[in-house]
Amino acid sequence: MTKRARIIYNPTSGREAIRRDLVEILDVYEQAGYETSAFATTAAPNSAQNEATRAALAGFDLIVAAGGDGTINEVVNGIAGLATPPLLAIIPAGTTNDYARALHIPRESPLEAAKVILKGQGAKMDIGQAGDTYFVNIAAGGSLSELTYSVPSRLKSMYGYLAYLVKGAEMLPQVRPMDVQIDYDDGTFDGQASMFFLALTNSVGGFEQLVPDAKLDDGKFTLLVVKTAKLNELIGLVTEVLTGKHIEDDNLLYVKSSKITIKPKRDNQRKIMINVDGEYGGDAPMTFIDHQARITMVADVASMNKNQFVLPPVDLGIKK
Numbered sequence: 257m258t259k260r261a262r263i264i265y266n267p268t269s270g271r272e273a274i275r276r277d278l279v280e281i282l283d284v285y286e287q288a289g290y291e292t293s294a295f296a297t298t299a300a301p302n303s304a305q306n307e308a309t310r311a312a313l314a315g316f317d318l319i320v321a322a323g324g325d326g327t328i329n330e331v332v333n334g335i336a337g338l339a340t341p342p343l344l345a346i347i348p349a350g351t352t353n354d355y356a357r358a359l360h361i362p363r364e365s366p367l368e369a370a371k372v373i374l375k376g377q378g379a380k381m382d383i384g385q386a387g388d389t390y391f392v393n394i395a396a397g398g399s400l401s402e403l404t405y406s407v408p409s410r411l412k413s414m415y416g417y418l419a420y421l422v423k424g425a426e427m428l429p430q431v432r433p434m435d436v437q438i439d440y441d442d443g444t445f446d447g448q449a450s451m452f453f454l455a456l457t458n459s460v461g462g463f464e465q466l467v468p469d470a471k472l473d474d475g476k477f478t479l480l481v482v483k484t485a486k487l488n489e490l491i492g493l494v495t496e497v498l499t500g501k502h503i504e505d506d507n508l509l510y511v512k513s514s515k516i517t518i519k520p521k522r523d524n525q526r527k528i529m530i531n532v533d534g535e536y537g538g539d540a541p542m543t544f545i546d547h548q549a550r551i552t553m554v555a556d557v558a559s560m561n562k563n564q565f566v567l568p569p570v571d572l573g574i575k576k
Contacts, residue, residue, distance in 0.1 A: 259318065261290035262311040264304050264331055266297050266323030269349035274322045277367045281322075281347070284370040288574050290318055297327065308334025312342050318373075318554075322347035322366065328355060329391060329533040336383050336390040336550055343572070345373055345554035355393050357464070358457035358472070360556035376574035377557040380473050380549035380567050382456050387542050391533040394460050395544060397518065398434065398451025398482070398528070433485040434528060435521035436540075440479055440513035446521070450485040454478070454516060454544055458564070468500040473567045475548030479516055481509035516544045 263282070267275045274281070278294060285292040295311075297303040308319055308331040319342050321331035328346050335341040347369040348356035359379070362368040384391045433448040453460065454477040458470035467478045484490065484507040496502035503510045519541035520528050528540035549567055557569040 259290045260316045261285045261288075261292040261318040261320060262307075262316045263292065263294040263320040263322055263347075264297065264307050264311070264327070265294060265320075265347070266304070266327045266349070269323040269327065274347060274349050274366045277365075280367050281370045284367070285318070285320070285373065288373045288572075297323070302330060304330035305334040308332075309338075312338055316342055318343045318345060320345045320347060320370075323349055325353065325355065325393075325534050329535065332383065332392050332551070333390045336385075336547070341551050343378065343552050343554065345370075354459045355457065357459040358393070359553060360559045372556050373554045373572065374574060375556055375558065376572050377555065378552045378570040378572050379555045379557055379560075379565065380570060381551055381553045382473055382475060383547045383550035384454065384456055384477065385545045385547060386530060386532050386537050389532055389537050391456075391537075393455070393457055393533050394531075395454045395533075395537065396452060396531045397540060398431075398449065431485050431487075431490060432526075434526070436528065437519050437521055438479070438481060439517040440511055441476075441515060442511065442513070445481055445509055447483065448485075449481050449483055450490070451482045452518065453480040455480070456546070465500040466497055466502075468503070470564060471566055472564050473549045474512075475546050476512040476514050477516060477544065477546050479509070479511050479513050483507050483509060514546045514548075518542055518544070 265274045282292050282294065295307050304327050311319055312335045319331060319335065321328045321344065335344065346356055346361060347366045348361060348363050349366055353363045356363050361372055384395060386395045431450050433450050436449050438445040438452065455467045455470065456477060457472060458464055458467045460466045470478055482493065489507050493502050493505060493507060496505060502508055530537045530540060530542055552570050
């Protein structure tokens with residue numbers, strides 16, 4: 257039987273770059289052996305998510321999420337809960353594109369991103385779950401995690417990750433601690449923290465050294481809890497991130513865990529908003545679960561660090 261692929265694309269992402277290249281992108285997946293069709297997302301709620309679910313249940317073998325981090329997150333949420341999710345490919349066209357960076361997917365050209373499938377390999381990737389929502393890269397809470405909501409869409413489009421850096425520097429003096437209890441596989445953190453991250457890959461907010469020992473398929477989050485809100489210590493941590501030395505800093509808890517529960521210690525404190533793959537995902541208390549090797553992703557496995565995997569690559573059966 258002929259394999260089928262469904263491209264779910266955001267027609268406005270990346271200054272409409274995907275739409276301009278769509279005919280050639282369709283041809284790439286045809287070359288890979290897939291009868292390929294496309295769906296343009298709309299302004300309707302969960303447009304990409306609903307189409308991903310529909311296509312998967314209709315028997316499509318490959319779903320391509322083409323757009324920004326939001327489109328990718330929606331598509332993942334459309335298939336991650338299914339008994340047998342289809343193969344997933346991504347074509348990035350947003351601002352930070354952390355997940356594409358982690359998978360070595362070209363981020364400057366949608367057409368080159370599509371061509372990764374012709375390399376013929378995939379990777380089984382962990383998927384995180386935050387409450388009822390799935391995510392592929394990061395969940396976070398605390399002052400700095402809220403900067404995603406503060407950067408206007410216009411600035412994201414114009415300046416990309418630079419807009420986040422500028423906003424982050426502006427917010428550092430405003431960082432405040434929160435009283436929180438964080439339960440993880442091997443213990444509990446109970447005290448004050450200014451922010452926390454649950455990472456699935458090594459690329460978080462453009463920093464590829466934030467989780468230098470990340471494994472993409474081991475069933476464990478990397479949990480980072482920043483235990484200080486002092487400006488000089490925060491600046492010191494940011495500086496250490498550039499070299500990977502932050503994991504030894506006493507102001508940081510750095511552990512691996514397959515399940516994590518986060519809850520505020522005081523009812524009257526400011527609510528802890530949870531950022532899931534760059535979008536608001538609800539408030540703590542919340543439980544997070546790492547689903548090991550849940551979805552097979554098209555990736556440039558040959559160029560990736562083999563230490564990032566515990567499982568072998570997947571042969572996609574692409575005829576060369």
